[in-house]
Structure formats: C-alpha cells, structure tokens
Amino acid sequence: MGQIQLNQVSKSFGSVEVIPPLDLTIEDGEFVVFVGPSGCGKSTLLRLIAGLEDVTEGHVTIDGQDATEVVPAKRGLAMVFQSYALYPHMSVRKNIAFPLRMAGLDKAQQDKSVAQAAEVLNLTDYLDRRPGQLSGGQRQRVAIGRAIVREPAAFLFDEPLSNLDAALRVGMRLEISELHKRLKTTMIYVTHDQVEAMTMADKIVVLQAGVIEQVGSPLELYQRPRNTFVAGFIGSPKMNLIQGPGADKYGAATIGIRPEHIDINEEEGLWHGTVGVSEHLGSDTFFHVQCNASHEPLTVRATGEMALEYGAEVHLTPRTEHLHKFDAKGLRME
Amino acid sequence: MATQHSRSAARLMMAPAVVLLLGWMLVPLTMTLYFSFKKYLPMRGDSLANGLDWVGFANYARFVTSSSFWPSVYATLVIVGGVLVITVILGIFLALLLDQPMWGQGVVRILVIAPFFVMPTVSGLVWKNMFMDPVNGFFAHVWRSVGAEPIEWLSQASLPSLILIVSWQWLPFATLILLTAFQSLDQEQLEAAEMDGARWPQRFVFIVLPHLSRAITVVLLIQTIFLLSIFAEIFVTTQGSFGTKTLTYLIYQRVLESQNVGLGSAGGVYAIILANIVAIFLMRIVGKNLDA
Ligand SMILES: Nc1ncnc2c1ncn2[C@@H]1O[C@H](COP(=O)(O)OP(=O)(O)O)[C@@H](O)[C@H]1O
Ligand SMILES: [Mg+2]
Numbered sequence: 001m002g003q004i005q006l007n008q009v010s011k012s013f014g015s016v017e018v019i020p021p022l023d024l025t026i027e028d029g030e031f032v033v034f035v036g037p038s039g040c041g042k043s044t045l046l047r048l049i050a051g052l053e054d055v056t057e058g059h060v061t062i063d064g065q066d067a068t069e070v071v072p073a074k075r076g077l078a079m080v081f082q083s084y085a086l087y088p089h090m091s092v093r094k095n096i097a098f099p100l101r102m103a104g105l106d107k108a109q110q111d112k113s114v115a116q117a118a119e120v121l122n123l124t125d126y127l128d129r130r131p132g133q134l135s136g137g138q139r140q141r142v143a144i145g146r147a148i149v150r151e152p153a154a155f156l157f158d159e160p161l162s163n164l165d166a167a168l169r170v171g172m173r174l175e176i177s178e179l180h181k182r183l184k185t186t187m188i189y190v191t192h193d194q195v196e197a198m199t200m201a202d203k204i205v206v207l208q209a210g211v212i213e214q215v216g217s218p219l220e221l222y223q224r225p226r227n228t229f230v231a232g233f234i235g236s237p238k239m240n241l242i243q244g245p246g247a248d249k250y251g252a253a254t255i256g257i258r259p260e261h262i263d264i265n266e267e268e269g270l271w272h273g274t275v276g277v278s279e280h281l282g283s284d285t286f287f288h289v290q291c292n293a294s295h296e297p298l299t300v301r302a303t304g305e306m307a308l309e310y311g312a313e314v315h316l317t318p319r320t321e322h323l324h325k326f327d328a329k330g331l332r333m334e
Numbered sequence: 335m336a337t338q339h340s341r342s343a344a345r346l347m348m349a350p351a352v353v354l355l356l357g358w359m360l361v362p363l364t365m366t367l368y369f370s371f372k373k374y375l376p377m378r379g380d381s382l383a384n385g386l387d388w389v390g391f392a393n394y395a396r397f398v399t400s401s402s403f404w405p406s407v408y409a410t411l412v413i414v415g416g417v418l419v420i421t422v423i424l425g426i427f428l429a430l431l432l433d434q435p436m437w438g439q440g441v442v443r444i445l446v447i448a449p450f451f452v453m454p455t456v457s458g459l460v461w462k463n464m465f466m467d468p469v470n471g472f473f474a475h476v477w478r479s480v481g482a483e484p485i486e487w488l489s490q491a492s493l494p495s496l497i498l499i500v501s502w503q504w505l506p507f508a509t510l511i512l513l514t515a516f517q518s519l520d521q522e523q524l525e526a527a528e529m530d531g532a533r534w535p536q537r538f539v540f541i542v543l544p545h546l547s548r549a550i551t552v553v554l555l556i557q558t559i560f561l562l563s564i565f566a567e568i569f570v571t572t573q574g575s576f577g578t579k580t581l582t583y584l585i586y587q588r589v590l591e592s593q594n595v596g597l598g599s600a601g602g603v604y605a606i607i608l609a610n611i612v613a614i615f616l617m618r619i620v621g622k623n624l625d626a
Contacts, residue, residue: 050529052525052528052529071528072525072528072529073528073529073530073531073532077529078529079525079526079529081522081525081526082522083520083522085520085522085523085525085526086523087523087526087527087540087541087544088545089544089545089547098527098530098532098540099530099531102527102530102531102532102536103531146526146530150530
C-alpha cells in the first residue's frame with residue numbers, strides 16, 4: 001500500500017512562503033512526477049512528504065494514517081537523493097544493507113535481501129567496492145538498491161538523473177520505469193525536465209512557485225493544458241504562444257499551437273514569414289519562422305526530408321482543430 | 335611542468351630554498367650528533383678550542399640509565415596522551431556545538447579559537463597564578479566557597495594540571511580542524527541515514543565519525559609532534575618537579591643546569607629518533623586514510 005494525501009499543506013521558511021496551501025492525492029501504485037522550473041518548490045514538497053521538513057500548516061496522510069508528526073524513518077518511505085547520498089566509507093553491500101541493519105535484521109536476512117536487490121540492479125559484481133570506485137550510473141543503482149531493500153510504501157526520487165550524462169539518463173529512465181512496472185509500488189519522482197515527466201509518469205503534477213498548475217496524465221496535459229504556463233512548459237519543442245492581432249482573430253488573448261500542428265509550404269497559407277534557423281533531426285525538421293502573426297519566431301515541425309534556405313519566404317497555416325485558446329488571465333477557454 | 339626545459343628551470347629556481355632548508359636542518363643535527371659522542375663539560379674547562387675527548391656511546395648509555403630517564407618518558411607519554419584524548423573528544427563536542435546555527439556565531443567562534451593565540455609562557459603563568467594558586471587562585475576561591483580545602487594544583491596534581499593547561503591551548507586547534515570537517519559532511523548523507531532508520535547516536539557512529547576520521551588523524555599527527563616538545567608550560571609552572579619532567583625538559587636540564595652538553599646531545603638524538611618513529615607511524619595511518 002502506498003496512498004499519500006496532502007491536505008492544505010503549506011511550507012514557509014521564515015517569512016517566505018515557498019508552498020502555499022495545496023491539496024494532492026497520490027494513489028497506490030501510481031508513478032507521479034512533480035515537474036516545474038528550478039526553485040519552484042518540488043524538492044521542498046517531496047521533503048515534506050518524506051518528513052525531512054516539517055509542514056507549516058496542513059496534514060500529510062499515508063495510507064489513511066495521519067503522518068504529519070511521524071518521523072521520517074517511520075513513514076515507510078524510501079528516498080533517492082540527487083547526490084545519491086551513498087555512505088562513502090562503506091562497501092556497496094554495506095550501503096544497501098544499511099537500512100536493514102538499522103532495522104535490526106539478522107545477517108542472513110540482510111544478505112538475502114542485498115543479493116536480491118543486487119541481482120535486480122545488476123550490481124552483483126560490485127558488492128565489495130566502495131561508492132567512490134563506481135560510475136555515476138552504478139552509484140545511482142546502489143542508491144536505488146538501498147531504497148528497494150526496505151520494501152517501502154512509496155519511493156521518493158529527487159532529480160535522480162540530473163548528474164548523469166544524456167545517454168545514461170535515457171537508460172536509467174527506462175530502468176526506473178521498468179522497476180515501477182515490476183514492483184508496482186507508488187513512486188514520486190521530482191524533475192525539472194519535462195521529457196522525463198512525459199515519458200515516465202502515470203500522472204504529472206506541474207508546479208510553479210509552489211502552486212499546482214495542473215494535475216493529469218501526460219497526454220491530458222499535452223492535449224489540454226489548463227493555462228499558458230503548462231502549455232509552454234509541457235512539450236518539446238515548446239508550444240508556440242501568440243498574442244496580439246494574431247490571437248484577436250480567434251477571440252482569445254493568447255493562442256497556442258504546437259509545432260506539429262502548423263502546415264508549412266512555399267505557395268500559400270494563412271500567415272506569411274521568412275525561415276530562420278532550421279534544425280534537422282533526421283526524422284523531423286524544425287524551422288524557426290519569423291512571421292507576421294507573432295513577434296516571436298514560430299517553431300514549425302516538418303518531415304525530415306523538407307529543406308528550406310535561410311531567409312526563404314514561406315506560408316504557414318495552423319490546424320484550427322488543434323488550436324489552444326487562452327483568456328487574458330492565461331486560462332484555457334472553451 | 336611538462337617539458338624537460340621547464341622541469342630543469344623549476345629545479346634551478348627551487349635550489350636556493352632547498353639548500354637553505356637543508357643547511358637549517360643539517361647544521362644543528364650534525365652538531366648534536368657530534369657533541370653526543372664527546373665529553374663536553376664547559377664548566378670543567380672543556381672547550382671546542384682545546385679539542386673534546388671522544389667517549390663513544392658513553393653519553394647514550396648514561397642518558398638512558400640515569401634514574402630520571404624512565405620517569406621522563408612516562409611523564410611525556412602521559413601528557414601527550416592525556417592532551418590528545420581531551421582535545422579530540424572535547425574538540426568533536428565543541429565542533430558539533432559550533433556547527434549549530436546560533437546567535438552571535440561569529441563572535442563565539444573567535445572566542446573559542448582565542449586560546450590558540452596566547453603564548454605558551456603567558457598561558458602557563460596565567461593558569462599558575464590566576465587559577466591554580468593555592469592562596470589567591472580562582473580555583474582556591476571556588477574550593478573555599480564550598481568549604482573545602484584548596485588543592486595545591488601544581489604540586490598535588492601536577493600532571494593533570496599540566497594536561498589541563500596544554501589542553502586548553504590545543505583545544506582550539508582540534509576544534510577548528512574538526513569543525514571544517516563537519517562542515518564538509520554532505521547533509522544529504524545524514525538525511526539518507528535518517529530515512530534509513532538511523533537514530534542520532536547511530537548516525538554519529540556510522541556517518542559522522544567515519545567522515546571525521548581523516549581530520550582526527552591529522553589532529554593526532556600534528557598535535558603529537560608539537561606536544562612532544564612542550565617546554566615553556568613546564569618551565570614557568572613546575573620547573574620539572576613533581577613528576578613533570580618530560581624528555582624535552584630532561585634534555586634542557588642536562589645541557590643547561592648540569593652543563594653537560596654531550597649528555598644532553600645524546601638525549602636530543604633519542605628525542606629525534608622518538609619523534610621520527612611517531613611521525614612514520616602516524617604518516618602511515620594518514621596515508622592509509624587518504625587512499626580510501
Ligand atoms: N532550508 C531552506 N531555507 C530557506 N529557503 C529554502 C530552503 N529550502 C528551499 N528554500 C527555498 O524554497 C524554494 C524552493 O526550493 P526547492 O524546493 O529546492 O526547489 P526545486 O527543488 O523545485 O528546485 C527556493 O526558492 C529555495 O530558495
Ligand atoms: Mg530540487
């Protein structure tokens with residue numbers, strides 16, 4: 001079991017309110033990702049759930065029990081830190097066994113759990129090494145191993161992949177998703193990288209300045225962003241947000257259109273502009289087009305074969321059925 | 335310094351410093367060795383100009399067979415050991431306290447470090463006259479105020495008193511080194527241990543102490559080398575009486591009070607050997623620690 005509920009939880013450091021009161025429910029077995037720009041309070045929220053910070057107001061409930069005053073060790077949650085926080089003077093085996101040792105399990109039980117976790121995480125050959133002798137990815141796995149052996153009600157990850165290089169990050173992303181499918185344990189995962197959020201989450205919680213902007217599945221957020229912040233944050237490359245005359249025509253303060261929902265050709269279209277930089281990814285090509293509908297250049301996705309000169313004149317047509325309209329407050333209009 | 339050229343240039347430029355240091359060390363060392371094999375009693379008319387008699391290892395034999403030798407080794411070990419234990423334990427404790435956020439932290443830290451800047455002679459005199467004096471000392475007043483007989487610290491409890499004085503001087507050093515070590519401890523490790531179910535004492539034993547081990551070794555190494563040669567504190571307090579005659583003090587007495595340069599030099603050579611044994615021993619520990 002691992003159902004976690006936040007009830008009007010808020011957090012202030014001194015007089016600075018980092019997290020205004022918020023409500024959130026995380027269901028058992030869910031993979032929830034907190035995503036938002038740096039400094040928006042994701043880590044703080046996670047630490048409130050873990051019990052490493054005291055809530056200023058409100059209640060944290062774990063599996064129906066009020067855990068607000070419960071010490072971290074007794075909440076049954078395991079955390080993987082951004083710096084891995086491995087114990088440098090202990091071998092990998094001792095690191096992974098540490099929570100079991102603290103729980104007073106006997107040596108045989110410890111060894112059995114450690115062997116199992118090491119098997120799952122491909123660490124069997126490294127058990128006698130020190131963390132300092134491991135690569136970044138292996139250290140990450142040791143940190144996860146230390147969490148797994150506790151059989152926690154939920155795993156908490158705080159930007160676990162941000163210290164890894166791009167290739168490893170993709171691999172570890174898959175491994176963590178795989179682990180979730182296998183263990184079916186609740187996982188709360190904090191990241192500032194919306195690609196991680198989109199690829200891993202069952203449910204994404206978008207945060208900005210401590211406020212929940214939207215909660216939903218990756219596709220919900222992608223297809224129906226509740227406001228301009230979510231619209232701009234989720235999706236890569238970013239959604240084009242157009243204000244002014246271009247938006248007025250649709251009766252909105254801001255309109256949003258994703259790069260893949262704009263048709264581009266050299267003959268005719270609704271808007272007219274000049275091609276700036278083109279980015280060829282092979283499968284797709286992204287054109288940055290300065291056009292008459294917007295001050296900012298628009299990003300347009302085309303097929304990988306399409307090539308246009310720098311400065312070429314083009315026409316753009318948004319597909320109206322995929323247009324997002326937002327009012328003056330930035331909220332979605334329907 | 336990659337090329338042959340830059341390497342030899344570097345050697346050339348370092349040469350004066352190396353030569354100076356070597357001379358600085360080698361001249362007194364050679365003279366000590368030389369005198370240790372000679373009969374040299376200036377008061378009895380021996381002088382370098384008249385030539386000194388070669389006596390082989392007689393000075394060495396006499397130094398260790400004298401009745402003051404083993405007591406002086408004992409006093410040295412007790413003082414060094416006592417000071418090391420007290421400064422490391424209290425140093426850890428103080429460093430823990432100073433690491434906590436508190437009001438007036440900057441001032442408190444300076445106050446804690448202050449004793450280190452008091453000259454040994456001065457601190458010895460201050461302790462002797464202001465605290466440990468059996469008539470006017472602070473402790474005597476405290477003892478009398480509770481109706482007890484004042485203790486004559488420097489004669490009745492001479493070794494503990496000296497350990498107290500020297501510990502007071504060296505505690506800031508230990509605290510400072512250990513405090514910086516504390517501050518370099520990754521807080522996330524402590525939080526991870528907390529989530530893993532380790533309570534405070536367990537976090538201290540399993541996370542904090544291993545992290546401090548290197549700093550503790552450094553404190554032990556540096557302090558031992560300096561403590562083996564403490565002198566002023568003894569000179570201004572007990573003058574080596576009441577069992578406080580350390581090896582250093584014994585050598586001083588042999589040379590200056592008995593005016594036996596040869597015998598004192600032999601003692602000096604023993605002291606050099608002892609200090610080097612300690613240094614090698616401790617260097618190995620540090621080396622092992624630095625590898626890990
Ligand atoms: N211990 C603290 N004391 C004061 N301010 C803090 C503390 N921890 C975090 N903050 C502030 O809270 C805000 C959110 O921090 P954090 O949760 O770490 O953001 P994120 O993880 O989303 O990057 C930041 O503005 C940060 O400066
Ligand atoms: Mg963070």
